[in-house]
Amino acid sequence: MSVYNVHERLLTAKASEVGALIDTLSSTEDKLWAHDEWPPMEFDRPLSVGAVGGHGPVRYTVVAYVPSTWVRFAFDGPRGFAGFHAYAALAVDEDHTLLRHTLAMHARGPARLTWPLLFRPLHDACLEDSLDRAESANSGVVARRARWSLYVRMLRRFLR
Template identity: 40%
Template sequence: MIRNIHERTVQAPAAQVGELLDEVAIAGNPLWPTEKWPPLELDGPLGAGANGGHGDVHYACTAYRPGEFVEFTFAPGFLLEGTHTFEVIDDGVSTTLRHVIAAETRGITGFLAWHLAIRPLHDALLEELLDNAETAVGTPPTPFRWPLRTRVLFWISVKLGVD
């Protein structure tokens, strides 16, 4: 079972962080790191039933509470079977934006793909997204620095035209 968690606590009201999350699939939003990554695109507004993804990763929105929570379920046939979620957690003083993948790999191909390529690229994308969240609420972070392995995998994916 994969349980991959990325989170960042920011000094901003939950409503402000929730607004960022609500716009994550809108072109030009401040949260999604489209400078390097394919945009998150859906076939309609963010909400249960919207289908889309980013690059070669396809999923459907299966739950949505505006400003609080979004759940996406990976499309059938993808290398992972399960969900990834975003959650805005208000502790009264600060707000945490959390992303969780809870999934199983599909066969040996999914297992190898996750451990060798998908996870390092996913981790970089999520850390950049969290950097963007901090920047958007006015507290610029120390930018995430990609590990060498991630830089090599990204370079290979660009050269091969893989999203």
């Protein structure tokens, strides 16, 4: 099963400012990952090509990194996840930047069931929370805060 999943938010900020949020991923000053509500993104070293880690049961390796612009992670797990996810800061004009998270993978074996039933709803909620953090970091407010569905709240309670 092919999966292509995109989350994005238009931010009123320069690309360099939004890209700087990407640079904080997995650090003690992480301003992008929603680590207050989700398992933290952690690596075996600072964000750089070759860093290995992930969040919760999702494991990956940094395979490409352009500071203040873009980072790509290749999945190492869970079983059946074959592909990548990435954050990119894309300049729209001098004062607006699109922060985009892209996940592209082939779900094989058990992931053909776990992706749509478990991981996708949690992933979608986590990414919207991450984009809320980015918006708040750049403007101090979130125009329309993401809300978890009843299904996501039930999954989170069940998985605790």
